[in-house]
Amino acid sequence: MAQGAAAHALTVRQGRWAEGKADWCYWDAAPLELSGRTMGLVGSGRIAQAVARIGRALGMAVLFATRTGGRGELQSVLAASDVISLHCPLTADNRELICAETLGWMKPGAILINTSRGGLVNELDLADALNHGRLGGAGLDVLSLEPPPAGHPLLTARHCLITPHMAWAATSARARLLETAVANVGAFLAGRPQNVVN
Numbered sequence: 001m002a003q004g005a006a007a008h009a010l011t012v013r014q015g016r017w018a019e020g021k022a023d024w025c026y027w028d029a030a031p032l033e034l035s036g037r038t039m040g041l042v043g044s045g046r047i048a049q050a051v052a053r054i055g056r057a058l059g060m061a062v063l064f065a066t067r068t069g070g071r072g073e074l075q076s077v078l079a080a081s082d083v084i085s086l087h088c089p090l091t092a093d094n095r096e097l098i099c100a101e102t103l104g105w106m107k108p109g110a111i112l113i114n115t116s117r118g119g120l121v122n123e124l125d126l127a128d129a130l131n132h133g134r135l136g137g138a139g140l141d142v143l144s145l146e147p148p149p150a151g152h153p154l155l156t157a158r159h160c161l162i163t164p165h166m167a168w169a170a171t172s173a174r175a176r177l178l179e180t181a182v183a184n185v186g187a188f189l190a191g192r193p194q195n196v197v198n
Contacts, residue, residue: 004029006161032111032136035059040081042074042097043067043088043116051085067094078105083113089197090117100125109136115167118144127153130160141167 008027011017017026039055041048044064052062065077067088074097078084084106088094098112099122106112112135114121123144129135137159143152146165154160168174180195187194 004031034083037061037082038063038080040065040077040084042077042084042086042120045087048085048087051087055083074102075105078102078110079107081110082107083111085113086116086120088116088120090119095119096122096125098122098126100128103129103134106135108134111136112138113140114138115141118142118146123152123154127157127160130154130157133158135159137161141165 004027011028034055036059038061039052040063041052041055042065044066048064052064055062060083063077063080065074086098088097097120098114103125112121112126118140121140121144126135126138130138138154138157139161140154141163142165143154143162145152148155148162154162168177184193184195
């Protein structure tokens with residue numbers, strides 16, 4: 001995607017680095033420098049706050065679009081951001097929040113990251129934006145239908161990396177998830193609900 005890591009790793013395996021290059025490094029396209037860029041986070045919960053800390057550590061300015069900020073805030077954040085990362089639950093109000101209209105608010109060349117919920121994105125509109133060079137790329141760990149059927153438009157979209165809903169798959173992460181679920185049930189039975197989502 002932005003750095004072309006997968007494509008460059010493939011060319012190294014194919015011998016391109018060793019064969020036709022006298023230099024100690026090479027690249028097909030200039031890598032994207034994140035320092036000085038702007039990261040827009042849609043949502044402002046615990047995960048979004050952790051991502052914001054990472055963005056700031058990389059020298060990025062960080063903006064938040066929140067549910068209470070409305071469409072005006074969303075438009076402002078999308079228009080100002082070089083990297084947009086989604087961190088909100090899927091609700092009836094935000095289904096396909098990222099669609100032709102909101103993709104049009106984004107900077108040309110912006111990168112969209114979705115590790116939240118697939119239904120937040122109109123996938124046909126995203127594929128169209130990628131294939132027409134409107135966006136610089138997309139990194140997705142979630143899709144609206146998982147696994148994606150043959151012919152899914154994002155499987156062949158330009159500059160689109162898709163991982164198989166595995167951001168949560170580390171053994172330690174799954175263990176914490178189970179421990180939290182057990183603790184939630186215990187707290188509920190004891191009359192002290194915790195981690196309540198309203």
